[in-house]
Amino acid sequence: MMMNSLDDHGTFSLSSLTTCRQIAGCSSMLDVTAARRRRSEFRPLKLLSNEDGGFRKSERYENLDNHGNRDDDFPHHSSVIGRRREMEDAVRVEVGFVNDNSREFDFYGVYDGHGGSRVSFECCERLHRLLAEKMKMEMKMENGSMNWERLMIESFTKMDEEVNEGGLAESVGSTAVVAVVSDDEIAVANCGDSRAVLSRDGATMPLSSDHKPDRHDELERIERSGGAVIDWNGQRVMGVLATSRSIGDRQFYPYIIAKPEVTVNKREDEDEFIILASDGLWDVISNDLACHVVRKCLDGRIICRKNSQETNDNQYRMTNAAVVLTKLAMARGSKDNISVIVVNLKD
Template identity: 35%
Template sequence: MAGSIAEEKTFRRFLELFLREMRMPLQESDPPPMRPLSDLVTEDEVEGECLDLCLQHLYKYNCPCSLAAALARATADSLLQTDLSIHLLNKTVEDGADPLPQMESVKLAWLVFNRLFEMCCLWLKELPFRRRPQPYYETSIHAIKNMRRKMEDKHVIIPDFNSLFNIQVEEQAYFAVFDGHGGVDAAVYAANHLHVNLVHQESFNQDPIEALCKAFKVTDEGFVKKAAREHLRCGTTGVVTFLRGRTLYVAWLGDSQVILVRKGQVVELMKPHKPDREDEKLRIEALGGCVIWFGTWRVNGSLSVSRAIGDSEHKPYICGDADHDVFPLDGSEDYLILACDGFWDTVVPDEAVRVVSDHLEENSGDTTMVAHKLVASARDAGSSDNITVIVLNTVCNELKHVWHSIL
């Protein structure tokens, strides 16, 4: 049963409308309502793919975040308890010394959406989900392809991390931006699997920052293997913010960035990985690589970032080791801005703060379109790259309208 009568009514109303709209179950010949961006998945990738398909589909119908997370978890658990071996392709792909069975992503999607439909039917009859009180995370998100041929950015918003992984500890939330290059496959893989890898680390409960860094490494290694199997040549930068109680954990690879604004002032949380950063340049040169100018500073004349998930052909110069930091929160924080380099290359942090302040003043504190305003400011300043911006309302204060305090 939900945490309150009103909330339970909201959840039940959503389930009724959602089931009416879904028109399920799918037949063998029916296309799934959402097609996965990858073609093949291994058994250890099923959990991340399932959670992503469920969340994206439920959010498309404006499902409450906590209910979406709980339904995604229940669907994934149910699917993982079934025998998926009957759906594996007969042909195996060599992964190192061991054959690695795979299944078609479309087949998995078909199974996921039918199982999600079954779960919604069961929950409409008897709602087992009880949402615990949690901080209010008001977010504004906007992402555009801009002048590029393809959109290679991906972002992840998980305000109720505990429900997604059925965790019974203090409240947690996860937000990330991944900026792909050479294709979207690495960004999709990181967006689907890094948070799953995070939870599966032994150090997750005791040392979240160690778990985050290990999750980046495991995700990088997993994608390198996938790229070898499927002949992919791409990579992705990434920045992750993980909130546990009143502590903010940040980990990153490459030049996507996050800033914290406290009492109207920028607090530097990280330093992006650029090839011309002195310590990065020395690391690359010590490995036998070089950093040269070719329109911008590039590793071996190629990539303009020095760390990333993927980019197998450029390793070890482009490494998969994440940097990290930890920040205690005291309630004086205003908001976070996570964005890819398509934003930060044309908008400096102080200018971003000014844009947010002006927008809030002009719109009586309404935050709905603040990310749109930031994206527009980057585009107007000359950015032609993909642009993704997430603005996360005050990370510590649980009051919904705290934005007004910074006007």
Template identity: 30%
Template structure:
């Protein structure tokens, strides 16, 4: 660990303990609201890590330190006897298929988790553990999301550059995780997927040998978990999703529905996926073989309802709306420029072939800075007529300035070649 990182860590640990000099008491208000009032044992890890990351990010914790602290705290939390936080069971109100589901009260559980974070701070002030070998992945990214003209913002996204540190993976393979979830009928399904998909992915044995398979299983398991919550809380929302896992030499993509991702290599778009839409011929056949139909009502809809053919949630239309994700994987050779993830609010009005030019235009306007590229792309989609929520997440696989320099030199080279031809 560099002296600068060590100094940043020591400074943050000190400030955190100044804010929380004593453990939270049973009546103390939580500094960050939990996502849910009640959680199952399966949901404890995801909900706790979400709260911890928000708490530490709001206080400007170094991202690597925040991930490590959350992992250490949730590991200790899950060792504890959590039965004092169980919700009392009411068999008369609990459906038969949920009789065995143990629910916990979120507020006291998260007080305990924050106290675990505080204990980690106390211990690490005395001796900061080594973070292990530093990651070879140092990708910068640009993200922007707007509600647009819709009444509610139902998109969610996740950026986890410290995937291994947060989830305790120590197999020596550096990983980054990025995802965009496009909710409909409410934000619950998108929020649930953003909270739990990466947790479930990290627990799949296949992750280390075949990430694409692990991704597909993780989407299905996330949907299965959300189904229990949706039934318990009478939720009717759904969400499409697209997620990518980056390692030093491979990009793995998985998607459910019409949110999309694309790769750009040497200025040219590379197709990674075919989004699931009701009008896609194989999707139409799958739905009809199940006894359903698709109907055009302003856009193609499954059984005249949802405009997506695969999603997390939408249980009133399962299995016509499938929870089976697709995945693909591509070897990285160093020629890649960036990977872009976005919801249909972007891709419905912007063609993938136009993206490289729009990104270069944004880089020129930003004088080589990639910070505002996603904001520029969102503005382009809105100007092109999108009224939907729009989320764009762009992960640079090369430095933004390098992309601009390469583009400028290419144009100069082309101009030189033209001039030489003219002379001849």
């Protein structure tokens, strides 16, 4: 049984062990244990097909753009307000945002605001432009190579200065995870607890490391700068922030910094896709499960979007995968805004 039938809400239900076994990639009775584990992981999707489940009863659960407007056309990504009162996430996709005639670069960014949406929305509007300016300057140099660590750090620092100078960020901030993808490289910069993950030849590769206050090196840095990490409904900087790095949050400087960690990976033929998402996803879904779900979506084995006509279209499948992940995170109890970008590297 292929998972390609839609109910009235554009979702499917997981109604049999056979279906779950196929989704989990199990082919024999020897895989029953794995199938049962996968079935338990996917069981929350069954809630999404329940007409009385309430998932689609409120627009707070619908896809939102960066201004809070609903939209059914979201290439590559899905972003939902979830169970929060305010939408503080913002998402940016800029295909071909820099082009030097020999190379083209695509930009993907997820921004998770806290204390309000002003900083995350400002990052969404400005950070890729700041990075593009610096990349174009770099291209004018003789060798034309990219020093991604310097470019990313300078762009994030400039973004932090702008929101602080504009008075946006006294007690408001945003995490940021961005990826620049070209034909030969994947450069990822992360500041905060959003995350980027790569699937390569069926294996899951983290492209970023969450900046949590209780991460050993982050805890040492905070304490050296005179700050403290306090257990107040979880480990928090000064008992307030659950992330140890962000753009903005001026009142917590120098404990909270905007310096990103940067990773650069050469593209390989075995690369499948990248997932970038806010912690609303990662709080309830593991890297491996997220990659497993996306792989099935890109294979056309999970279809969960409504009013879709071009189900074989690559852009549709990426968007569908992002929607499935946001819905699965909601069904598994995520209490945060949830934003997901899926980039198919096989395209």
